[in-house]
Amino acid sequence: MPVVTIQMSKGRSLEQKRQLVEEITNTIVNTLGVDPGWVTVLINELERENIAKSGKLLSES
Template structure:
Protein backbone atom coordinates (compact mmCIF):
# COMPACT_ATOMS: atom_id res chain seq x y z
CA UNK A 1 0.00 0.00 0.00
CA UNK A 2 2.01 3.01 -1.22
CA UNK A 3 1.39 6.22 0.75
CA UNK A 4 2.51 9.63 -0.46
CA UNK A 5 2.57 12.63 1.87
CA UNK A 6 2.61 15.91 -0.05
CA UNK A 7 3.64 18.76 2.24
CA UNK A 8 3.42 22.36 1.08
CA UNK A 9 2.43 25.87 2.00
CA UNK A 10 -1.26 26.70 1.97
CA UNK A 11 -2.71 27.82 -1.31
CA UNK A 12 -2.59 24.87 -3.69
CA UNK A 13 -5.85 24.89 -5.62
CA UNK A 14 -8.23 21.95 -5.78
CA UNK A 15 -7.47 21.61 -9.50
CA UNK A 16 -3.75 21.39 -8.76
CA UNK A 17 -4.43 18.74 -6.11
CA UNK A 18 -6.53 16.75 -8.59
CA UNK A 19 -3.71 16.86 -11.13
CA UNK A 20 -1.08 15.90 -8.54
CA UNK A 21 -3.25 13.03 -7.29
CA UNK A 22 -3.66 11.65 -10.80
CA UNK A 23 -0.03 12.07 -11.81
CA UNK A 24 1.41 10.73 -8.52
CA UNK A 25 -0.90 7.73 -8.75
CA UNK A 26 -0.07 7.10 -12.41
CA UNK A 27 3.65 7.19 -11.60
CA UNK A 28 3.36 4.83 -8.61
CA UNK A 29 1.23 2.37 -10.61
CA UNK A 30 3.58 2.34 -13.60
CA UNK A 31 6.77 2.23 -11.51
CA UNK A 32 5.77 -0.25 -8.80
CA UNK A 33 3.11 -2.20 -10.67
CA UNK A 34 0.64 -1.75 -7.83
CA UNK A 35 -3.12 -1.35 -8.13
CA UNK A 36 -4.49 2.20 -8.29
CA UNK A 37 -6.87 1.41 -5.44
CA UNK A 38 -3.93 0.85 -3.09
CA UNK A 39 -2.31 4.28 -3.61
CA UNK A 40 -3.11 6.82 -0.88
CA UNK A 41 -2.08 10.48 -0.96
CA UNK A 42 -2.25 12.92 1.95
CA UNK A 43 -2.04 16.65 1.25
CA UNK A 44 -0.69 18.55 4.26
CA UNK A 45 -0.71 22.32 3.93
CA UNK A 46 0.87 24.74 6.37
CA UNK A 47 0.65 28.49 6.85
CA UNK A 48 3.91 30.33 6.16
CA UNK A 49 4.12 31.14 9.88
CA UNK A 50 4.39 27.38 10.52
CA UNK A 51 7.37 26.90 8.18
CA UNK A 52 10.96 27.93 8.85
CA UNK A 53 13.84 27.87 6.39
CA UNK A 54 17.45 28.84 7.05
CA UNK A 55 16.57 29.88 10.59
CA UNK A 56 13.77 32.27 9.63
CA UNK A 57 10.01 31.92 9.49
CA UNK A 58 8.78 31.98 5.91
CA UNK A 59 6.21 34.67 6.82
CA UNK A 60 9.12 36.99 7.71
CA UNK A 61 10.75 36.72 4.28
Protein backbone atom coordinates (compact mmCIF):
# COMPACT_ATOMS: atom_id res chain seq x y z
CA MET A 1 0.00 0.00 0.00
CA PRO A 2 -0.80 2.58 -1.20
CA VAL A 3 -2.00 1.48 -4.64
CA VAL A 4 -2.46 4.26 -7.20
CA THR A 5 -4.41 3.52 -10.37
CA ILE A 6 -4.29 5.97 -13.29
CA GLN A 7 -7.07 5.53 -15.86
CA MET A 8 -6.16 7.43 -19.04
CA SER A 9 -6.56 7.25 -22.80
CA LYS A 10 -4.12 5.12 -24.79
CA GLY A 11 -1.23 6.65 -26.77
CA ARG A 12 1.17 8.13 -24.22
CA SER A 13 4.91 7.51 -24.62
CA LEU A 14 7.10 5.30 -22.44
CA GLU A 15 8.93 8.44 -21.30
CA GLN A 16 5.63 9.99 -20.12
CA LYS A 17 4.78 6.79 -18.21
CA ARG A 18 8.24 6.75 -16.61
CA GLN A 19 7.80 10.36 -15.46
CA LEU A 20 4.24 9.74 -14.19
CA VAL A 21 5.11 6.74 -12.00
CA GLU A 22 8.32 8.29 -10.66
CA GLU A 23 6.75 11.62 -9.69
CA ILE A 24 3.57 10.09 -8.26
CA THR A 25 5.62 7.62 -6.20
CA ASN A 26 7.74 10.50 -4.86
CA THR A 27 4.60 12.45 -3.95
CA ILE A 28 3.19 9.44 -2.05
CA VAL A 29 6.52 8.81 -0.26
CA ASN A 30 7.08 12.46 0.70
CA THR A 31 3.47 13.17 1.69
CA LEU A 32 2.59 9.96 3.52
CA GLY A 33 6.06 8.95 4.72
CA VAL A 34 5.81 5.41 3.39
CA ASP A 35 8.67 3.34 1.96
CA PRO A 36 8.96 3.48 -1.87
CA GLY A 37 8.84 -0.31 -1.98
CA TRP A 38 5.31 -0.22 -0.63
CA VAL A 39 3.98 1.99 -3.45
CA THR A 40 2.32 0.35 -6.46
CA VAL A 41 1.26 2.45 -9.46
CA LEU A 42 -0.97 0.88 -12.12
CA ILE A 43 -1.74 2.49 -15.50
CA ASN A 44 -5.03 1.42 -17.04
CA GLU A 45 -5.01 2.58 -20.69
CA LEU A 46 -8.41 2.93 -22.37
CA GLU A 47 -9.30 3.40 -26.05
CA ARG A 48 -10.86 6.85 -26.66
CA GLU A 49 -14.07 5.05 -27.72
CA ASN A 50 -14.23 3.63 -24.18
CA ILE A 51 -14.19 7.03 -22.44
CA ALA A 52 -17.11 9.46 -22.27
CA LYS A 53 -17.54 13.00 -20.94
CA SER A 54 -20.95 14.75 -21.00
CA GLY A 55 -22.41 11.57 -22.52
CA LYS A 56 -20.20 11.66 -25.62
CA LEU A 57 -17.44 9.19 -26.54
CA LEU A 58 -14.03 10.94 -26.64
CA SER A 59 -13.42 9.33 -30.04
CA GLU A 60 -16.40 11.30 -31.35
CA SER A 61 -16.10 14.65 -29.62
